[in-house]
Amino acid sequence: MNKLKFILTLVVITSLNSCKKEEAPTPESPLKDMALVLSSKTNVDAYKLDIYMMEDPFVGFNKIYIEVYDSISGERASDWNFTLKPMMTMMMNGTTMQHTSPVEQPKFSKEMNAYEGAVVFIMPTSDMGVWNMDIAFENNRGSGTLQFSPKVVEKDNPALLSFLSASNPDKKYFVALLNPTKPDVGINDFEIGIYTKESMMSFPTVDGLEVTIAPEMPTMGHGSPDNVNPVSMGNGHYKGSVNFTMSGLWHVNLTIKDGDNMIDEGHYFAIEF
Amino acid sequence: MKTVVSFCLLWLLPLYMWAQPKAAITAPPDSTKTYQLNEIVVSNESIDNTLNKEDNTNTTASVGAYLSKIGGVDVVQRGAYAAEPVYRGMAGERAPVTINNMKIFSACTDKMDPVSSYVSTNNIKSISISKDAQNTKMTNSTAGTITLHTKTPVFRQVGSWHGQLGAGFKSVNNEINTQYSLGYGNKKFAFRTNATFRKANNYKSGGGSTVNFSQYQKNNLAISGSYLMDDNTLLTAEYIFDLAQNVGYPALPMDVSAAKGNIYSLAMVQYYEHSEVEAKLYGSNIFHQMDDSQREVIMHMDMPGWSNTYGAYVNWTRDFSPNVQWNASLDYYLSQSRAEMTMYPNNEIPMYMLTWPDVQKNDVALSIANTLSWGDKWEVSNTARIELGVNQITDPFGIKQLEAIGYVGISGNVLVLPFISSHWNVNVTEKSKINFSIKYSQRQASVTEGFGYYLFNAQDNYDYIGNPYLKPEEALAVETGYGSRLKTIEWHLQVFSYYMPQYILGEYRPEYSPMTIGATGVKFYVNLPWAMLSGFEGNALWQLTPNLALGTRFQYSYGVDNDGVALPLIPPLKNKLTLKYTKKDWGIGVQLQSVTTQNNVRYSFGETKTPGYNLLNAQAHYSISLGKSSLTFNVEAANILDTFYIDHLNFNSIPGPGRSVNFSALFSLN
Missing domain, CATH: 2.60.40.10 (Immunoglobulins)
Structure with missing residues (x-):
């Protein structure tokens, strides 16, 4: 009986611990099975941004998740504003052309504990054209822009x-x-x-x-x-x-x-x- | 010697019987007492057996040929192999087949392997049909349970061996049949084994056209042993292995590469002074692999099926007085049915579905029966049975599949099925008797009817989908018979009628598109408000001289649904007229089989009116006795006039076999 009590106590302690840990950035993140496409410091305090996608970027609807957390305390931020700006730059016959694509601007999702947005890439990355993604952020302590270049592929069964x-x-x-x-x-x-x-x-x-x-x-x-x-x-x-x-x-x-x-x-x- | 004769005589025993309850207690397997079974022979079926005696000893015949000799029984042919028995126009779950009271279920979604296909003819001792009362080990069914009883090991006072060696040939499909049986028995221990090998090419229909894809090959092995632990305790173990290969089904779009059955049981019977307790544990594992590699198809597919059943029952019988017998049994089985279909298109991933979604059935039943008699004149048997069936789909893929067609949240069902019957026999005079019976029964849906998924029916060209919401099919059956035995003439007539509320049948649903390429549409199994099936069967034997007999056997069924539309696969009026001359060692016979036109057809089931036909057959047999052994030759000319005919029950209107000369030789060591 005492043994049982001991085990129960242990279980309670363990679960309390795990509750606390949930605030730390990585292991319990609902995003942990996704592909991390960018991890970067920001110019705002000690905040870091981790950018995840469900799978490698493809022609179609791509969800994008942005985790914002204090790299020292692990505390997450939910009051930032993000603006995604995908841009395709094409070189055709010596002239440069640019176009963007449909986008859903990130909003904070309590369920994912991250900002959730989407971009609809309308063509693949190729020799003739590359995608660049600007991620502009701002909050009451500052603002900035990160950029990465997704390599967008066409799926076998187009999406x-x-x-x-x-x-x-x-x-x-x-x-x-x-x-x-x-x-x-x-x-x-x-x-x-x-x-x-x-x-x-x-x-x-x-x-x-x-x-x-x-x-x-x-x-x-x-x-x-x-x-x-x-x-x-x-x-x-x-x-x-x-x-x-x-x-x-x-x-x-x-x-x-x-x-x-x-x-x-x-x-x-x-x-x- | 006598013992063996008595066991052979079992063959001649009634195939269903008025007097059977009295013989339910066979007493310990003391060899001398088996003779008492002969007393049962007072039955209309004995007439058939007089006529069929030689045929029945010809163990190179098919099980289907055996079955169709029973009054009221017909067979559905989908090819030359594995005939499916139909009793009074009812098949499948309406007339389930068991082997030695063991529940067994086919593994083929297209009914290519009826349970009777897993037994070989030289292992069949008798076939019985439990329609109403008299057998607590049956299944709840509409028409009755067809039980194949296999040959049992024979005890002998002095240990000795016995056996048979046989071979047969049929010209219509160049079928060869070789078989043996071997047994040993002494006072305590008895053992028996038999095996059959059959191989046939395509058969020719009347007129000489070849019916393609009607070949087959079959191996069957059975081993059984009995041990008398003491005078009152008998242990019996039995094992059957069956392997059919390269079986063609001309009536269907696919053939079978392999159908494999393993069937096994262990039984104990304990005899007391006035009672007997039988307990049995059994199991069967059936694997069935359909094959279309010989056919021209757009896309090849694999269709394997599995059926595993494990069960046990305890049956108790007690004579309280010579006139009062009670019977009770508790019966449990677990069956698992799974069938898959995988199609292989070019340059695409395979397509896959579960045609039987891994349905597990737990079934428990309690039966109580009694038989009461008053003098020699009156006898009544009553049976009550209650069955609880729990069906569960055990593969999540199967549950999701059903969701896709609208059965959301269905993972099985639970059914409680009652059965009650009363059967009366009255010996009006010494030479005439009347029987009357009434029963009410509910049967559960088959796996196909309840959970089948886009199963193609080649007869009506529809895909069929099961219905887990089906109510049990009910049957209220009444029947009566009269028979008399005069000096040189005996005859019997039995008239029956079934009123079947909640009759289960497929109904077209135009909003669903068929899965099978070329299929007309999709049918769902539904409960019709009711259906009705009536008919008669009878026989007569006129012993013209001590050696010459003229006999006839006829049967007819008529079935309609609540809209007056004919039920499918109902046999028309059939009559067999036989003239037979028999001497001690030899006999000859001619037979005219007449079948009338079937005009009562269900067009929506793909049926059309089927013309009647007449077949002329002749048989002869000759036996040579060689001391302890004997040699018997059979020769048969079947369909002598080479008539082209299509039986109404031949699936998808395939023609029956044309003229054939069949030989067999059987050497017996007693």
């Missing part, structure tokens, strides 16, 4: 579609696949982001479109029942669900309309697992 509107050939749309990130048989959350291009420097989100999905196994020619069409949630995001009745290669066919105007049909996301 970004781009096309011209069927009813307005001057308007270009980008549709990024946000979910499922880990597709599996059964019911999967299905989420996409829709963006348009206003200028080389402006890629705003598009809300309020009507999106219909139709999953299909291309080799077999069959679909799946009970899918939920994605609906506009604001901020360019559309959420629904897709059902996969078996594993293998699936195409999720999209039809996108703006009221009565057809924007696109026939494009699909290829998903395999």
